[in-house]
Amino acid sequence: MDFPLFYLDFIGNRLLMAAVAITHVMINHPMAVGAWPLVALLEWWGRRRGDLDLDALAYKITFVLFIITTTFGALTGVGIWLTAALIAPFGIGSLIRVFFWAWFIEWLVFISEVGLVIVYFLMWQRWREGRWKALHNAVGAVLAVGSWLTMAIIVAILGFMMGTGSWAADRSFFSAVFNPLYLPQLVFRTGLAMVTAGFTVWFLTFFFTRTRPELRRRVVRIVSGWVLAWTPVVLIGAVWYWRRVPAPMAANLDVAFLTQRLTQWYDTFLYVVAAVLALTVLIALAGLARPALIPRAVLVIPFLLGLYTLGHFERVREFIRKPHVVADYMYSNGVTMSELPIFQRDGILTYSAYSTVRQVTSANKVDAGRDVYMLACSRCHTVSGVNSVLTRFRNLYGDTPWDPAVLSSFIAVMHNTRTFMPPFPGAPAEADALAAYLRDLQERPRGLPGAQAVGYSPRAAAAAAGPGQ
16 A cells, blocks of 8 residues: 555556556467467478478568567567556565565566567578578577567466465465466467467468469478477467366456356357357368468458467456456455455555545545545546446446445455455454445535546545545
8 A cells, every 4th residue: 555556547567567568468379479389380381391482481470570579579578567567566566575585587588588689680681591490490489489488477476466376475485486276377378379470371371372382382381290299389388277276266257257247158168169169170170181272362361360369368368367366366456355445444545655544534534535535446447437436336227326234235245246355354344434425426526536646645545546535
């Protein structure tokens, strides 16, 4: 509770973080982790067979990967740090303390990877023959390993956020790294990255072989074999990962996949997913056996499905982790599990450095409720934008004037029925204050500025919110 709170009242903090992280994964997995080993394979195959056309195609694909990974990929990677520091400084701070050396090594590997990408692309046309070509291919192989290593390190942190394992008892760095979900998630993500890289190469081949059907058929056959080789890894990793997901998280899967309103379609959605996977495998089988039978336009379909799969997987993974940002340690609102009883006893406002009030009174009840909302709710909800708290309560209680006593009673126990929400981290008087603030918002709808708009002074925040608000 020691940070001024960045808050976006329209799109919300949760959606901002999700947009940056999902965009990064959709670029990083198929175009960095998976594509570099596939491109190196295409270059090696072209060198071995003396296929200059295949080598030239691999170079064109490398050009696209070089541009995207060194711009959007790098920016969104750094953007995750920036957004996490703004939205959840308490969470990222805790993770840094646990994984400092892992992140330090990851940054060294990342910097080396960027250098290798530059060398690999810029020297392609110069190192074209003999030992120089072999050296260039070796650079591609090292780049492929480095790209995978960056993911392997980050996956340890992602797994830790879902299940801390024995770290809760021994606080060991190695216990944190080798958490119960690390290896299953690493196997799954590795296979998924390789398969979606194949889809990406198919997609780019669609554009680069318009007048070269023979070349397209050769590439389709090679990449189809690549996709089929990695598909069992994806399936094994998925099953292993599924079995390691903690039961409380697995219970949220229906909501994670389809939102609360569409949970009745959960089983149907799973059948659709299975059908899409089967279609992808059939395309790969046809591409391996009879590539001439695959129309050029079909190469676009797996790419689009792969991007959707990556994005949806990240959304589901982030959702089922709730109500925690770090499982069994810290809730999504930044309150640690050890702090929760203290806040519920003494009040969260008491320990907030940037709250405009410290104790709830009849005179400041709405003001106190506003600060409680900012501390306890604003990481996931907005006032009137995406995932609006007003909309949620309107769905529950309609448009008639809400009873603050009813709201307060529900706030105190809502985590029991909505298990993806953390327990209310405040004293009973603060639940009453939050209810009063929500009732006031219903009567007088208005936005709520964050610290980035009003500064971090409590007086400035109070003035921006207006008198009596």
